[in-house]
Amino acid sequence: MDEVLLRSLTPRVLGILVRRGADFAAAEDAVQDALIDALRVWPVEPPRDPQGWLVTTAWRRFLDATRADAARRRREDRVDEEPEPGTASGADDTLQLYFLCAHPSLTPSSAVALTLRAVGGLTTRQIAQAYLVPEPTMAQRISRAKRTVAAVRLDQPGDVATVLRVLYLVFNEGYSGEVDLADEAIRLTRQLAAAIGTDHELGSETAGLLALMLLHHARRAARTAADGSLVPLAEQDRSRWDTAAIAEGVEILQAALARDRLGEFQAQAAIAALHADAPTAAETDWVQIVEWYDELVRLTDSPVVRLNRAVAVGEADGPRAGLAALATVDDSLPRHTAAAAYLHERDGDLATAARLYAEAARQATNLAERDHLTRQAARLNTLR
Amino acid sequence: MTKYLLLKHYRGAPAPVNDVPMDRWTPEEISAHVQYMRDFADRLEQTGEYVDGQALAPEGTFVRYDGTGRPPVTDGPFAETKDLIAGWMVIDVDSYERAVELAGELSAAPGAGGQPIHEWLELRPFLTEPPTITE
Numbered sequence: 001m002d003e004v005l006l007r008s009l010t011p012r013v014l015g016i017l018v019r020r021g022a023d024f025a026a027a028e029d030a031v032q033d034a035l036i037d038a039l040r041v042w043p044v045e046p047p048r049d050p051q052g053w054l055v056t057t058a059w060r061r062f063l064d065a066t067r068a069d070a071a072r073r074r075r076e077d078r079v080d081e082e083p084e085p086g087t088a089s090g091a092d093d094t095l096q097l098y099f100l101c102a103h104p105s106l107t108p109s110s111a112v113a114l115t116l117r118a119v120g121g122l123t124t125r126q127i128a129q130a131y132l133v134p135e136p137t138m139a140q141r142i143s144r145a146k147r148t149v150a151a152v153r154l155d156q157p158g159d160v161a162t163v164l165r166v167l168y169l170v171f172n173e174g175y176s177g178e179v180d181l182a183d184e185a186i187r188l189t190r191q192l193a194a195a196i197g198t199d200h201e202l203g204s205e206t207a208g209l210l211a212l213m214l215l216h217h218a219r220r221a222a223r224t225a226a227d228g229s230l231v232p233l234a235e236q237d238r239s240r241w242d243t244a245a246i247a248e249g250v251e252i253l254q255a256a257l258a259r260d261r262l263g264e265f266q267a268q269a270a271i272a273a274l275h276a277d278a279p280t281a282a283e284t285d286w287v288q289i290v291e292w293y294d295e296l297v298r299l300t301d302s303p304v305v306r307l308n309r310a311v312a313v314g315e316a317d318g319p320r321a322g323l324a325a326l327a328t329v330d331d332s333l334p335r336h337t338a339a340a341a342y343l344h345e346r347d348g349d350l351a352t353a354a355r356l357y358a359e360a361a362r363q364a365t366n367l368a369e370r371d372h373l374t375r376q377a378a379r380l381n382t383l384r
Numbered sequence: 385m386t387k388y389l390l391l392k393h394y395r396g397a398p399a400p401v402n403d404v405p406m407d408r409w410t411p412e413e414i415s416a417h418v419q420y421m422r423d424f425a426d427r428l429e430q431t432g433e434y435v436d437g438q439a440l441a442p443e444g445t446f447v448r449y450d451g452t453g454r455p456p457v458t459d460g461p462f463a464e465t466k467d468l469i470a471g472w473m474v475i476d477v478d479s480y481e482r483a484v485e486l487a488g489e490l491s492a493a494p495g496a497g498g499q500p501i502h503e504w505l506e507l508r509p510f511l512t513e514p515p516t517i518t519e
Contacts, residue, residue, distance in 0.1 A: 227419055358407040362442050370439075375414050377407035 004187065006038055006050070007121030011191070013054045014118060015093020022062050024100065025146040028118050030062035035121055037061075091195040094119075098192055099158020102166040103149050110145035111166045117142055119191075120184055129177030160202040163192065164209050164265065171213050182220070186213050198259060207256035208266030214249035215272035218242040230372040234281040246276045267296045286316035303330050311339050319346035337363055338373055345380065354380035387435060387476045388483040390490060391506035394442050396467030401502035402495045409496045420493045428475060428486070439471035474510075483507055 010031060017027035034057040038050075047053035101115040109131075116122045116130075128138035171185035189210045196206050222236035231237075253269045271292045278284040293309035296302075306329045314322020322343045329336060341356035357377035364370035406414060428434035446460040473490070477483050487505045495501035 227415055228422065229415065229418070354407070358405075361407065365441065367439055371414065371418055374406050375411040378409050378414055379411045381408055382410050 009051050010121030011094040011097045011119050016055050030058045033061040034058035095195045098163045100149055102163040104162050106145055112169050113141050114145040115166055126179045130181050204256040204259045204261040205263035205265050207252050208269050211249040211253035212265050212269035214245045215276055218245035230368050264299045267292050290316045307333055314343045319343045350380050385476050387510040389508040390473040390487055392470045394468040394470040397504040402499050404496035416494050433475050433477050435474035435476050437473040
């Protein structure tokens with residue numbers, strides 16, 4: 001059974017239940033129950049109409065739950081037993097669900113969890129595993145999130161920018177477990193891009209985010225060595241990059257850029273595309289990359305962008321120019337010390353570089369980076 | 385079964401035998417060390433004795449309540465702090481002897497020159513739930 005296909009039906013089925021009059025929280029529970037039923041039943045009895053099967057099962061689950069509730073609360077008359085099929089398009093339903101699950105009233109961690117469950121169709125257990133928290137903690141986070149958005153009407157236009165930030169988080173911060181969150185983020189962004197269309201004000205940025213994810217995902221196999229250590233971009237075996245993902249990312253990005261509604265995700269994707277385009281690290285077009293960083297500084301004025309720009313300047317105009325650019329960046333930023341170490345090494349000052357790499361290792365916020373930076377310090381100390 | 389916390393210290397433990405800071409090892413020695421730690425955890429997962437393991441950043445903050453309506457007071461990090469935890473591993477084993485055996489193995493992780501570090505690890509038993517049968 002294709003579990004991804006099953007999960008891709010989630011938002012549409014949920015949308016149909018909501019249009020039939022179910023409130024979001026109850027409908028979402030019912031769809032989750034139906035998905036679990038499907039995982040059990042479909043391998044034995046594959047349905048002829050998977051979506052129809054899910055709608056019927058979820059609706060029955062919803063009625064069962066509502067009846068059980070009604071016995072206490074006497075509210076069954078709110079529910080129509082034999083509802084008319086809905087008329088609004090599936091794409092609109094899907095879009096509204098994205099808006100709801102990434103509603104600005106939710107904290108980022110709640111929005112991520114709710115999106116993965118209600119739009120992505122993941123089970124609470126899978127989401128809990130992915131973020132290394134106990135399942136009851138994740139269940140609680142999701143039900144609190146549902147209560148937070150309970151009063152939000154599903155027919156209001158939502159905030160696409162918030163949705164994009166949530167999807168970016170899903171892509172960037174997956175940990176472990178049976179579901180690959182990077183793949184899932186790409187699937188959800190692809191689905192969002194299809195639902196939103198190219199005419200929307202943020203259609204190009206949605207495409208830009210999808211391109212950005214594809215271009216970074218393409219490097220994944222080359223990013224870690226067999227022993228789990230990080231391999232920096234310049235040292236990656238480029239023959240291991242996924243050329244199909246790169247081609248798709250570049251194509252999506254070019255179409256987006258042609259619509260002339262530039263945003264930060266498109267600019268970030270353009271930088272990733274320039275790296276993807278270089279047959280060897282030495283052939284990287286750093287001058288163009290610096291230009292894109294200038295664009296990003298203009299769009300975001302983010303100190304992290306200025307930091308990355310300084311490293312690119314170091315490649316384009318030499319390490320001294322890079323260090324001069326770095327001197328204007330807040331030195332309390334994560335990775336500032338690591339960037340300084342790298343530029344000093346390129347400048348030939350190995351003693352300073354080694355000292356800064358060791359300091360950067362102490363400041364690292366994850367183990368893989370810490371080990372990598374310690375190795376860099378060790379490498380230079382061994383040379384001297 | 386008893387759970388034990390294996391504590392690794394940045395500061396506060398007696399000095400190890402092979403006491404060379406990691407950035408003075410060779411990159412290969414670092415890789416060998418990382419691999420040893422990884423293999424150790426994998427092996428404990430296979431024996432059904434592994435519970436959890438985490439590493440901590442060296443710098444933290446002390447925080448305390450400062451009264452109603454006031455933000456908490458923060459202080460530190462203190463350079464003079466004598467005891468600084470670097471990370472932990474939680475194991476669930478049948479006996480104290482087994483816990484000591486495993487801590488000893490972990491302490492044998494290779495360091496400079498590929499030789500065991502002989503690092504001092506702190507072994508602390510968890511306080512458990514009371515048993516059902518007490519007489």
